[in-house]
Amino acid sequence: MNRVHPETLLQVEDLHLSFGANAVLRGVDLAIVRGQLLGLVGPNGSGKTSLIRAVTGLLPVAPGQVRIAGIDLAVDPLAARRQFGFAPDPTRLPPALSGRQALSVAAAARGLDTTPASTLELAERLGASRWIDQRIETYSLGTRQKYAILIGLIGDPPLLVLDEVMNGLDPISSHELKLELIERCERRHCGVLLATHGLEIAPTLLTDAALLHEGRIRHRWGSVELGHWRHADPGAFERAVVAALRSDPAG
């Protein structure tokens, strides 16, 4: 058995995933430690969502291993799932429930007696509380997205797994979400895996980034590089990703 660093919240090793003859992930290795906000970038169809679904146990993988806070997802999925929060696809939220009811159900699913005050406070900051007692089917895409995020963050799990959560958010909500994620990583020592196409947000939000292409991690950028670009040249990350993709022989 591999030794896992006690600060490691997510350890993905040699992860493979296929849909029939179509190999989607071809040996992905990834790790997230406490305080790290890792951005997963890559072109459409590169396997980002499949990786997210594999990490959250929604897709069975073979071979490969996913450990959440040291717990093997395949061996003890329940204990592993207690360690992460996942924002579901906003289109899959129950349309006939209100936002408040959906939050109550999500709280119950995490073993909480009631929706935490911090979640309701975040709903207020994201501008989602105005519609909290209306049915989800009446929500706009952005409001659905906000509730999906709130569901993912409920109960303060140490690891957050988020897939394209900035889609549909207005500038204020997007800003508030960034502040919340940074605060969670810096003060509460959480870890975040964020799949995104929004390269412009990367330097200001991420501590690390990984480029997934053709089912493999092709390039990584660390906190030093991203930190340098944040101050010197915010557009440099976008150029670096495009250059990495163009120089990739698999592309």
Add this chain to the structure above:
Amino acid sequence: MALSPTNPDLLVRDFLRHNRWSQWRARTAETAFSALALLVFAGFALWVGDSLWTRLLAPGTPWARPLPAALVGVATAFAIVARARSRGQGLARVHASDWLAAMPLPAGARRNARARLVGSDAALWLLGVWLTLAWAWLRADQSAPVLVVALALGSLGGSAIAWLMPGAPSEPAAERIQRRERASAVAIAAGTQGLRLLGAALEPAAARLPRSAPWVAFAFLLFPQSTPLIAVPGLVLLFTALTLSLDLIGHWHVRYLADQAWLDAQPLLPRHLFRAYLPYLTRRTLVLSLIFGACLHVLGAPLLFALALTVMLAAAVADAVLCGFATRRAPGRFPMLLILHGVIVVATTQVLPPALPLVWLGCALTAWRQGNR
């Protein structure tokens, strides 16, 4: 909102019930009208059934003998279990990838919730069967306790099995279902283009989803004692045609609403989208109606009478499809409009039969206009 930690799936069920109740209360007039329409329809069904009970429960029928009655009981149990299994498997497929799929829920909790949901459904069926039996027994002049007991025990046994052993799809079975659904979605006739693709896509999927056909087995109960054995295949075919017509309407309605949802913002007239399904619907209805009419004629119905019923079946399917078109913006009203048309048609048949074509045409035209708005 304070709540005690409980099973999230059951919590969702409770919230949905609460929301539905609130919605009914908020739309008092509409709810009252729906309830009244349902009551009228139920009253009519009970009135029509009166002569049937007497015939079914007559001591001289084959069903009054222990062995055939036991077979009917077993068929009832089987039908209830099959329905519950199908619902349980559907729920299991939804649970595998829904918004709570990545939550830290023990597998047992969701299995338990499925069992409760399927069990409640089976209990409702049991209640329905027993109430119908009680009513039939009360109304029938003679009683055939063997059949009544067999039906009661069969429904009780079926519900108990559904409650205690809801079952879950095995992995290979779930994969097989997914593969079949994917294949259905893509097996469209080569060369089909544009909106007609939508109608063409219905064809293979509908052919693989005969949902009501197993219930045809119960049509045996309706056969009079004097039915010659040679006529049985014809009768079965006749009832199969009827149930497949119901499947056709149900399946089309689901697909039509789904297609409309993603094409709603396109510069597309409602009737143009509706037209995409017409070749398929016409073909299928024609075949089913002809089978229905031919069976009737072969079984001894006069040609004119068989022809009239053939046209009536086709008209009923067309009317149901138009009701679906009319209620495309509020699909919840589809059953209500169907019941309303049913009541109008039946009332006309009783009061002034010659006016039936005109009344029916009026209903169809109103639905067509509503749909085009």
